[in-house]
Amino acid sequence: MNFDDTPQEAEFRAIARKWIAANAPKEFEEELSKSSLGRIRLAKHDMVEVGKAWQKKKAEGGWACLHWPKEYGGRGATPIERVIWQQEEGVYGKLTQPFQIGEGMCGPTVMAWGSEDAKRRYLPKLASGEEIWCQLFSEPSAGSDVAGLRTRAEKKGDNWVVNGQKIWTSGAHYSDYGLLIARTDPNVPKHKGLTMFFLDMKSPGVEVRPIKQANGMQEFNEVYFTDVVIPDSQRLGAVGEGWSVSLTTLMNERMSIGSRLATGVPEMFEFCSNLMLEDGLAIDDPAVRSKLASWAVKASGLKYTSYRAISALSKGERPGPENSIGKLVSGLMLQDIATYAMDLEGAAGSLTGADEEQANGQFQQMLLSSPSMRIAGGTDEILRNIIAERVLGLPGDIRVDKDVPYNKIPTKGR
């Protein structure tokens, strides 16, 4: 048992480190190191532009989407090399945020289901950040039950005409292409009437509107489709096979290993080490210590769980199911930590003015943003279902709409 690289891994790490030292945009290092939670913002620069420049440089050096085959813009690297790259890329990895949906979900779906022409046309530009992709799955009435989606695509000659609405689309306003799942047959059960497409986000009839979120920010969008025309050549998989195609996408969403999940623990530890309470430092209070310790072991448990997965990759094995716990643990922990940090400040904990805030107001922001951590990318409840069914082998839910034609499924609760 050790944490050492194999000789090949060490060699790869050295090459990556050297390249990063010579090429990384060091002028942003400090700013990137600070923004640990939530979306990244740069004070004087546009995040997408800075990200695109870094991504382009990486692509030229052979470091973009490095686990992809070379002919599609990657490096043909092994899974463990990808992890090593992420470790070495460090804070600059935060600049890849605009490309993560494309790299992690849309790209793999095109790779698995697209024609050879489509792969050669779209994947290299996705990898180099020249073209940004977004994912158009969720709808206002189809979240966890995404197969219940309503957006319609109807065949007209060689084209499809799309009408409907998507929601929670990150980066739709700066994306060039979108991966879209739509209903092509409402007369069959819901999973069987779906088809996957990709489309140009600048197509006539596509309208992107930002959503004002519960935390007051605007990070996601609604996307409206009004008679949007998509050529049949931009279909991925057979008509009616969209659900299977979407599983490729969603599986990739949950496979990201060694990803940087914020837990809030280092911030909380520092906060408690400096906060003066009536009887002394917060960290000397037994109740505070007990809570801190419980959170600290969760954070370390997550860290070493990902180390176990990395070790499996290093041996060329498939990581076990342990990694599925990450977001479930960290999402709730962020919310609990924020609540408790504010509790320690008493009534003043609710204040958010620049003069009042302790620790730059990060816990107040964390509190207001954390509900989304427990919803986006699979709610806590869906993640528990996945663990229960796929890891523990418990029966799936009884689905009352399974064999019912989509257009006969009730749409109102009462």
Place this chain on the structure above:
Amino acid sequence: MNFDFSDEQKQMRDEARKFLSEQCPPKAVREVLDGKAPYDKSLWKGLAEMGFLGVAIPEQFGGAGAGHLELCVIAEEMGRALAPVPFSSTVYLAAEAILIAGSDAQKQKWLPKIASGDAIGTLALFEGKGNPSPKAVKVTANGGVLNGVKKPVPDGAIADFAVVAARTGSSGRESDISLFIVDLKAGGVEVKSLTNIDLTRGQAEFTFKDAKAEPLGAAGEGWGVITQVLDRAAVLTAFEQVGGADRALEMGRDYALDRIAFGRPIGSFQAVKHMLADMYVSATLARSNCYYGAWALSTNAGELPEAAAAARISATQAFQHCAKNNIQVHGGMGFTWEFDCHMYYRRANAVALGLGSLSYWEDALIDRMRKKNAA
């Protein structure tokens, strides 16, 4: 990165699991639970024959000389099987104390007997309520004899010898504490069995009346050794706890698949599924913390104190969580004597206290993290 046990170590785990499933089925645990025997003697003998008792004891002292990673995988299986033998007190506490502080002669005298199953050892540290602290040690050592009372002492009633923490000074500092080995068969120690919530592991009270004692390690350095022993035992015990947590989770899962209510397996209800999923999360976090503890233990890393505390806390929480929810999944059947759920519940809650309670280790973890952050 190779943050995993080796194939040989995994093979040893499989061997231990097979051996324990044959030699230590729930029926055997119940012999001790029901008070028919103080511990499972034939299992103890079998463990010695398998080489498990001395797996981390060097060959020159009669052990297998394998190491602590091997001991970790065996510990996990012992916890999984609820093995009713004095493994933790003899191997994690007494043997570790002697390995750390013992003279060559002491090692020669006791370690081969531990490895062969001929001597049961324990650590007599606590004196009534409270967590490990040099201030709580009142038993005195004067002129080579001990006086005072220790309780609870794990497996004290069946032990042949004990490592005892005693007071040799009155400065109010840690250096007041020294360690001694007491041969419990040599007279001068009254041993009284105490009842406790885990009926598969005994606890005792020792009353020393001018009991002859041999110093273990240098005078005044006892507390440092105790701290090391507790850290090492914390990692090993955490593996037992993870083994128990995993077994409790499996029992709950299996029952949820078999038991029908409202016309369907109860494991198809989300309320039950989510409870089991949360148990899996706790057990997984604990296992990963334990692996880190195992690494630190086996390499004697400077990170051991922090890693041991994290493993201990995480594993304590996981075992308690899994054991109590295992009963909940079983419903009324889980509250019968006949079902095994209560054996895991008892063990989970007793083992949570044995090396100092959760709050003690939480406190220790924060101290150790601060020390690291300050460094």
